[in-house]
Structure formats: structure tokens, C-alpha cells
Amino acid sequence: MIVLASQSASRRALLQAAQVPFEALSPGVDEEAAKGALRADGLDARALADALAELKALRVSRRVAGALVLGCDQTLSLGDGSMIDKAVDRADAERILKLLSGQVHHLHSAAVIVLNGEPIWRHVERVRMTVRPLSDEFIASYLDREWDECRWCVGCYRIEGPGAQLFSRIEGSQFAIQGLPLLPLLDFLRTRGVLPS
Numbered sequence: 001m002i003v004l005a006s007q008s009a010s011r012r013a014l015l016q017a018a019q020v021p022f023e024a025l026s027p028g029v030d031e032e033a034a035k036g037a038l039r040a041d042g043l044d045a046r047a048l049a050d051a052l053a054e055l056k057a058l059r060v061s062r063r064v065a066g067a068l069v070l071g072c073d074q075t076l077s078l079g080d081g082s083m084i085d086k087a088v089d090r091a092d093a094e095r096i097l098k099l100l101s102g103q104v105h106h107l108h109s110a111a112v113i114v115l116n117g118e119p120i121w122r123h124v125e126r127v128r129m130t131v132r133p134l135s136d137e138f139i140a141s142y143l144d145r146e147w148d149e150c151r152w153c154v155g156c157y158r159i160e161g162p163g164a165q166l167f168s169r170i171e172g173s174q175f176a177i178q179g180l181p182l183l184p185l186l187d188f189l190r191t192r193g194v195l196p197s
């Protein structure tokens with residue numbers, strides 16, 4: 001059994017589908033405040049995802065002595081290294097999708113496992129995402145259908161849903177896009193006897 005320090009339905013679904021025994025606890029982290037402080041320290045997108053994943057796992061680890069606690073986070077970076085946050089409203093989602101249109105961006109999907117307050121494993125997977133050129137009409141119709149679902153997703157897309165229509169190429173793991181670098185995590189869990197080898 002592991003503890004997932006997350007409120008993400010998508011992360012829970014990934015672990016459930018892979019038959020990883022877990023319980024989920026909310027990390028209770030003010031992510032925006034933490035993100036602001038870490039970015040002020042100059043962390044890039046990859047390091048930021050790793051640090052936030054660790055923070056969530058550490059926060060829950062204090063409450064569950066002896067448990068393997070998994071924290072996760074995702075960040076999205078453009079070619080110039082600038083980062084995109086989750087859309088605050090539908091107009092912001094339109095702005096983001098116009099920014100991503102016809103460009104390559106990277107999604108950084110981090111996972112950290114903490115045991116008794118000590119990080120013992122971490123993995124950040126970078127997925128290279130090529131968005132095809134999107135017309136304003138397509139973006140508007142896509143958000144008409146998908147805004148209520150994709151608003152919780154960094155990048156305004158659910159790759160396993162209509163988000164697939166945004167891309168001409170994806171280089172990396174779909175698991176990592178949906179929420180966490182699953183295969184490296186399963187490798188680690190096998191070494192700990194949580195999963196059968």
C-alpha cells in the first residue's frame with residue numbers, strides 16, 4: 001500500500017487502473033504560494049515540478065509514519081523556457097491555446113516518494129508536445145465542448161479525450177501527460193515489494 005498525496009482524479013484513476021494499492025490524502029498545500037516562492041528562487045519548469053511534488057509528499061508524510069507517500073506535479077514550458085499555468089477562466093484558456101498553437105512545448109511530469117520525511121525516490125519525465133496550427137474557430141469550438149473538463153488540466157487538454165485533436169506529435173509517455181510517470185514508478189514499487197516482480 002502507498003499513500004497518494006493528491007486530490008487529482010486523474011492520478012487516482014491511473015493508479016487504480018494499474019492496480020497499485022493506495023489510499024489518497026489531500027496534501028493541503030497552497031500550490032500557488034509555493035509555486036511563486038520557488039519560481040522567485042529561479043527554478044525552471046522541470047525543477048519546479050519536482051519541488052512541488054516533493055512538497056506535497058513531505059506534507060502528507062508527516063501524517064502517516066512508515067508509509068511510502070507519493071507526491072506528483074506537472075509544469076508546462078514553452079521553447080523560451082517560460083512557463084504556462086492552468087487557465088484561470090475560459091478566456092485565459094483561449095489565450096493559452098493560441099500561444100501553444102503551431103508550437104512545441106514540454107510537459108514535465110514529476111513524482112517523488114517520501115518515507116518518514118525523507119525523499120527516497122524521484123522521477124521527472126519530460127514529454128515533447130507538438131501542437132498543430134489551431135484556428136480561432138477550432139479553439140472556440142473545442143472549448144465549447146471541453147472547457148468544463150480540461151479546466152483542471154495544465155495546458156487545457158485531456159490527452160485521452162478531445163485534447164488528442166490538438167496535436168500532430170507527442171514524444172513521451174501518455175501516462176506522464178495524464179498525471180504521473182507511471183512506468184518508472186511501477187519499477188520502483190516492485191523493488192519495494194509493493195507490487196509483484
Ligand SMILES: Nc1nc2c(ncn2[C@@H]2O[C@H](COP(=O)(O)OP(=O)(O)OP(=O)(O)O)[C@@H](O)[C@H]2O)c(=O)[nH]1
Pocket residue numbers: 005006007008009010011027031072073074152153154157158159160163177178179180
Ligand atoms: N485526465 C487528464 N488529466 C490531466 C491531463 N493533463 C494534466 N492533467 C491533470 O492536470 C492536473 C495538473 O495539475 P497539478 O497541479 O499537477 O495537480 P492537481 O490536479 O492540482 O492535483 P494535486 O496532485 O492534488 O496537486 C493533474 O490533476 C493532472 O492529472 C490529461 O491529459 N488528462
